[in-house]
Amino acid sequence: MDSITIIAMVSIITAGFTITFGVIGPSLGEGKAVATALSSLAQQPDASATITRTLFVGLAMIESTAIYCFVVAMILLFANPFWNYVINQAAGI
């Protein structure tokens, strides 16, 4: 197998694994956060504005790690520097 094939194969497989394992942790964390927020809303409905706002801020922070994994997967698939280099070399030849 030449380097073009190897690079393409590894990039695609890695992109798949990145997004798969990357979203497990944040999903579990967000589920726990929403569950706790719901139970505290049930206990104190007057504080719902503060609880909702804090919930959204917390969810965004947790979500951002999942977004990092998504960005890495997209870079591997669509803006892969090694792929571009190898393609340019092949086009040069």
Place this chain on the structure above:
Amino acid sequence: MNLSPDQIIFWQMSVVKLNATIVFTWIVMLLLVVGSILITRKLSQDLQRSRWQNLLEVVVINISKQIEEVGLSHPHKYLGFLGSLFLFIAISAIGTVIPGFEPPTGSLSSSVALALCVFVAVPMFGIEEQGWRGYLASYTKPTVIMLPFNFISEVSRTLALAVRLFGNMMSGVMIIGILLSITPFLFPIVMTLLGLLTGIIQAYIFFILATVYIAAATRIQQPERELALDHSATTQEHDTKPGAQQ
């Protein structure tokens, strides 16, 4: 499929490129500035006011209330910067409803630019409130050993702001693009709705995080004993006041 509006170029002259990011940024700026100028030309204080003035009042008062709730006691000082952040990101997210509109925040350059604005604004507001020495001392706050960690956390949260906004906007646009080629008609509309929701939430998150960082930087660090003395003094005043009124 292009990853960002940076790659759509409208006009080019040797080195200067006019790409879609810049053009759509200008469009959003034009909309916000011209709209505000037109609405605030004749402000009225009585109950008869135009509905556009009402809309602007609702927006500005709610942003101001949010800033105050986070802990900044004089929201009018920060309203210009923080309100502009929120309005720019929100309008560029809502604009995706218009076909052909590419949100400028879907490009990494715009998101990094906005995050850099926050990175510069936080020390600026902090120094304005606390003075040079007070603000720089806050970096050594728990202990002096935390100095490099505090600095690293400043840089990393700026990076996190940028990548969070870029990732959310780019993923929304990309998912709609992919779905349009697979299952047209119904599913892309549902995804557009989801994209609108996440766009507004991301605008709010960016604004609230910037507010929280500024509040942390401008909180005047009072030693504990002074705070306790202040408390006891004010409670004594409260005790004597009702008696004086009688």
